[in-house]
Amino acid sequence: MPNYKLTYFDARARGEPARMLFHLVGQKYEDIRYDFEGQEWPKIKGDRKRFPLGQLVVLDVDGELLTQSRAIYRYIARQFPGDYYGKNNMECARIDEILGIVADIEIAITPAFETPDATKREADLAKCRDSTLKPSWDFFSESLQKAGGKYFIGNRLTLADLVIFNSIDFFLDSTIGLKTYFESYPNLVKFYESFKNDSPLTQYLKDRKFTKY
Numbered sequence: 143m144p145n146y147k148l149t150y151f152d153a154r155a156r157g158e159p160a161r162m163l164f165h166l167v168g169q170k171y172e173d174i175r176y177d178f179e180g181q182e183w184p185k186i187k188g189d190r191k192r193f194p195l196g197q198l199v200v201l202d203v204d205g206e207l208l209t210q211s212r213a214i215y216r217y218i219a220r221q222f223p224g225d226y227y228g229k230n231n232m233e234c235a236r237i238d239e240i241l242g243i244v245a246d247i248e249i250a251i252t253p254a255f256e257t258p259d260a261t262k263r264e265a266d267l268a269k270c271r272d273s274t275l276k277p278s279w280d281f282f283s284e285s286l287q288k289a290g291g292k293y294f295i296g297n298r299l300t301l302a303d304l305v306i307f308n309s310i311d312f313f314l315d316s317t318i319g320l321k322t323y324f325e326s327y328p329n330l331v332k333f334y335e336s337f338k339n340d341s342p343l344t345q346y347l348k349d350r351k352f353t354k355y
C-alpha cells in the first residue's frame with residue numbers, strides 16, 4: 143500500500159474533499175497543513191521539487207507528486223473501492239460536470255475574498271452570486287430533485303456529493319453572508335443537513351479540526 147501525504151493549507155476549501163475521501167475509504171494519510179497567512183509558505187512555495195506549481199493542493203504518493211485538486215480527488219476515488227467516481231462513463235461525466243461547476247464557483251468568488259475593501263467586496267459578491275452562484279445552485283437544485291433528493295448521482299454517495307457539500311459549507315461558514323440566499327433552495331438545505339447529520343461522514347465532520355474556511 144503506498145504512503146500518502148496530502149499537503150494543503152490549514153483550511154477546508156480545495157483540500158477538504160481529498161481528506162473526506164481518505165476518511166471514507168479508510169486510508170491513513172499524512173495531513174500536512176501550512177498557515178495561509180503565515181511566514182513559511184511564501185518562503186517555500188518556490189521549491190518546485192516539493193510544490194511543482196507553487197500552489198496547493200499537493201498529494202505525494204510514495205514520492206510521486208500530484209497537483210490540481212480535481213485530479214487528486216479523482217485519483218483517490220478511483221484508487222479505492224466504493225465507486226465514488228461513478229460506476230459508468232455517464233456517472234463519471236456527471237461527476238466531472240459538478241467538479242467543473244464547483245471549480246468555476248471557486249474562481250468567481252476569489253475576488254470577493256481577496257479584497258480588503260468592504261464596498262468592493264459587496265459588489266464582487268453580488269456579481270458572483272448573480273452570474274455564477276445562481277445558475278450553479280439552480281442547476282444543483284434541479285439535478286438533486288431529478289435524482290430523488292438525497293444524492294446527486296446514482297442514488298448513492300459519490301464524489302459529487304462531497305464537493306457540493308464542501309462548496310456549500312464554505313459559503314455558509316465564510317464571512318461573506320450567503321446563508322439567507324442559500325435558504326431559498328430548500329432541497330439543497332435538506333441535502334446539506336442530511337450530509338452533515340446522517341451520512342458516513344457525520345462523525346468525521348464532528349471530529350475534524352475547525353478552520354475558518
Ligand SMILES: N[C@@H](CCC(=O)N[C@@H](CS)C(=O)NCC(=O)O)C(=O)O
Pocket residue numbers: 155156187196197198199209210211212
Ligand atoms: N487549480 C488549482 C488551484 C490551486 C490554488 O489556487 N491553490 C491556492 C489555494 S486554494 C494556493 O495555493 N494559493 C497560495 C499561493 O498561490 O501562494 C487546484 O485546483 O488545485
